Amino acid sequence: MLRMPTFLDFEKPIAELEGKIEELRHLSDGGGLNISEEVTRMQEKVERMLRTTYSKLSPWQKVLVARHPDRPHALDYIEALFDDFIHLSGDRNYGEDDAIVGGLARYRGASVVVIGTEKGHDTESRLKHNFGMARPEGYRKAQRLMRLAERFGLPIVTLVDTSGAYPGKGAEERGQAEAIARSIEVCLDVRVPTVAVVIGEGGSGGAMALAATNTVLMLEHAVYSVISPEGCASILWRTSDEAETAADALKLTAQNLEELGVIDSIVPEPLGGAHRNRDEIFEALDNALDPALQELVGLDGGVLRAKRREKFLEMGKKGLS
Amino acid sequence: MSWLDNIMRPKIRGLGSREAPDNLWVKCDSCGQMIFHRELEANHKVCNHCGHHLRISANERLTFLFDDGEFTVIEQPETVTDPLKFRDRKRYSDRLKEAQSKTGTGKSDAIIVAHGKIGGLPAVIAVFDFKFMGGSMGIAVGEAFVSAARLATLQEAPLIAIPASGGARMQEGILSLMQMPRTVIAVEEVKEAGLPVIVLLTDPTTGGVSASFAMLGDIAIAEPGAVIGFAGKRVIEDTIRENLPEGFQSAEYLLEHGMVDMVVPRGELRDTIARLIRHLIRPKATAEVVALPRTREALPDASSAAPADG
Numbered sequence: 001m002l003r004m005p006t007f008l009d010f011e012k013p014i015a016e017l018e019g020k021i022e023e024l025r026h027l028s029d030g031g032g033l034n035i036s037e038e039v040t041r042m043q044e045k046v047e048r049m050l051r052t053t054y055s056k057l058s059p060w061q062k063v064l065v066a067r068h069p070d071r072p073h074a075l076d077y078i079e080a081l082f083d084d085f086i087h088l089s090g091d092r093n094y095g096e097d098d099a100i101v102g103g104l105a106r107y108r109g110a111s112v113v114v115i116g117t118e119k120g121h122d123t124e125s126r127l128k129h130n131f132g133m134a135r136p137e138g139y140r141k142a143q144r145l146m147r148l149a150e151r152f153g154l155p156i157v158t159l160v161d162t163s164g165a166y167p168g169k170g171a172e173e174r175g176q177a178e179a180i181a182r183s184i185e186v187c188l189d190v191r192v193p194t195v196a197v198v199i200g201e202g203g204s205g206g207a208m209a210l211a212a213t214n215t216v217l218m219l220e221h222a223v224y225s226v227i228s229p230e231g232c233a234s235i236l237w238r239t240s241d242e243a244e245t246a247a248d249a250l251k252l253t254a255q256n257l258e259e260l261g262v263i264d265s266i267v268p269e270p271l272g273g274a275h276r277n278r279d280e281i282f283e284a285l286d287n288a289l290d291p292a293l294q295e296l297v298g299l300d301g302g303v304l305r306a307k308r309r310e311k312f313l314e315m316g317k318k319g320l321s
Numbered sequence: 322m323s324w325l326d327n328i329m330r331p332k333i334r335g336l337g338s339r340e341a342p343d344n345l346w347v348k349c350d351s352c353g354q355m356i357f358h359r360e361l362e363a364n365h366k367v368c369n370h371c372g373h374h375l376r377i378s379a380n381e382r383l384t385f386l387f388d389d390g391e392f393t394v395i396e397q398p399e400t401v402t403d404p405l406k407f408r409d410r411k412r413y414s415d416r417l418k419e420a421q422s423k424t425g426t427g428k429s430d431a432i433i434v435a436h437g438k439i440g441g442l443p444a445v446i447a448v449f450d451f452k453f454m455g456g457s458m459g460i461a462v463g464e465a466f467v468s469a470a471r472l473a474t475l476q477e478a479p480l481i482a483i484p485a486s487g488g489a490r491m492q493e494g495i496l497s498l499m500q501m502p503r504t505v506i507a508v509e510e511v512k513e514a515g516l517p518v519i520v521l522l523t524d525p526t527t528g529g530v531s532a533s534f535a536m537l538g539d540i541a542i543a544e545p546g547a548v549i550g551f552a553g554k555r556v557i558e559d560t561i562r563e564n565l566p567e568g569f570q571s572a573e574y575l576l577e578h579g580m581v582d583m584v585v586p587r588g589e590l591r592d593t594i595a596r597l598i599r600h601l602i603r604p605k606a607t608a609e610v611v612a613l614p615r616t617r618e619a620l621p622d623a624s625s626a627a628p629a630d631g
Binding site: 165166167168169171172173174175176177178180181182184185187188189204205208209212224225226227232235236237245246249250251252257260262309312313315316317318319320 | 400401403404405406407408409410460463464467489491492493494495496497498499500501502503505506509528529531532533534535536537549550551552553556557560561563565569570578579580
């Protein structure tokens with residue numbers, strides 16, 4: 001599948017330079033000119049620019065990177081990191097919600113349950129997955145799968161990437177609040193190892209429902225927040241134009257959250273973000289997920305639950321310095 | 322225009338201040354009728370014309386619910402204030418001070434924890450104060466809620482949780498989101514001690530508060546007309562691009578959709594809660610036998626060695 005790369009506004013200079021490199025390559029193909037030296041020089045410049053841009057992304061820029069359409073989503077990670085994935089559907093109450101995907105899978109030879117919020121990658125799949133915004137059925141399916149994991153002693157891995165739970169009429173009528181609350185409860189309760197990974201957007205209660213876990217990992221440029229910067233701006237600044245300011249104020253970056261003790265560790269992203277090099281981010285997450293699970297596997301179920309509770313009860317004792 | 326102002330104004334003012342000072346008559350925000358303050362007090366701040374339940378303060382709530390209006394407020398644990406050094410159009414620390422002087426609650430936040438008796442039986446109440454920054458839930462609220470749960474467990478009393486909150490305290494960023502799992506843990510601790518958790522949903526209970534402890538009670542009671550839901554009405558209308566039906570997310574709507582056990586008028590709440598407690602609290606002798614190990618488990622220092630029980 002050939003996809004045109006999407007460039008973010010602040011990546012324009014890089015995009016232009018890469019465009020020039022492409023042009024030069026075409027020229028040399030036709031004319032037999034030796035311009036490889038020039039191309040190498042320009043490529044080095046691209047790398048330098050990427051390095052400087054991505055080493056000091058503003059919180060708002062991170063929001064844009066976290067939402068980047070080419071960024072790998074839950075199903076991409078499931079396919080790359082797990083084997084023998086068996087997709088399981090339905091909440092056994094009302095319906096199937098594709099905003100949350102999950103099932104049995106093998107990770108490094110061991111069976112696990114993997115659950116993720118999936119945004120989709122093109123119009124068709126985005127509609128199918130409701131842009132990653134789950135309804136109560138999604139959270140109830142997640143609860144069911146977590147209990148399944150507990151019953152068979154399987155570790156749980158969740159992949160969080162959602163702008164939030166779906167704000168819809170039916171969702172409210174069928175108990176969106178209860179579904180999220182119960183999902184947090186089950187997440188906290190299960191007597192098996194649990195690891196959450198915030199791979200893109202960790203949006204409010206919709207993310208929290210899957211992230212009350214023993215260990216929380218977060219990709220370097222992912223964001224995790226109580227409210228979207230736009231929503232926060234429109235409430236506190238009375239205009240969504242202040243989203244950038246709100247993003248600063250909310251302290252939603254992986255770096256801030258690590259300092260606050262809300263996440264346990266940061267998974268480094270390839271140069272220029274996860275969307276620039278999928279293989280590299282798959283490998284990086286693989287390298288972080290394995291030790292995170294190893295640390296928990298073998299611990300007694302009651303101990304795992306007690307440690308999880310203790311961790312959340314301790315949270316918020318200190319602010320940012 | 323100006324000559325009329327000059328002549329008429331003093332007359333109207335004089336008339337107004339003599340017959341209707343603001344504090345004697347209260348306008349119902351639902352039907353618009355004027356209600357005499359004594360009548361309103363006697364009716365638990367429920368409009369005697371239309372039955373609308375006016376929002377009340379945390380203190381009034383405690384007075385209405387505890388026997389003879391008697392209760393003891395417990396001191397709240399100290400927590401970090403303004404952990405993110407948040408600033409929007411105002412500093413968060415200033416907003417906090419403003420809220421504290423507005424509610425006159427000294428150093429406390431949007432919640433009060435108290436214990437006393439309901440129907441002659443001990444009970445612990447954690448009640449939100451909507452007037453304090455919209456009853457929003459941050460670290461201080463979460464911590465106080467956890468302490469309420471611990472108190473209930475120690476006293477072998479039911480926990481009555483009464484949210485009145487727009488949701489999470491945005492100014493505390495992710496740490497306010499973390500109060501969702503923290504309050505869920507608090508509720509679980511009470512349940513594991515074999516004690517009932519009764520949630521009284523009052524106007525409004527939305528956002529992160531509705532999606533955590535508020536929906537996990539053994540019994541869910543709602544006050545008539547209270548707005549209860551996860552997403553805000555405007556957000557939903559903007560998303561689905563259609564108008565929502567009359568009474569959407571109201572207590573009665575939730576009852577119809579199976580989300581609460583009952584909708585109970587304010588005047589009947591104390592009796593209803595008392596009757597529920599009498600059914601759910603186990604006889605003292607049994608409670609003493611099982612309470613000891615479970616109480617210890619609920620204490621923070623022993624949590625890592627907690628046994629895997631149900």
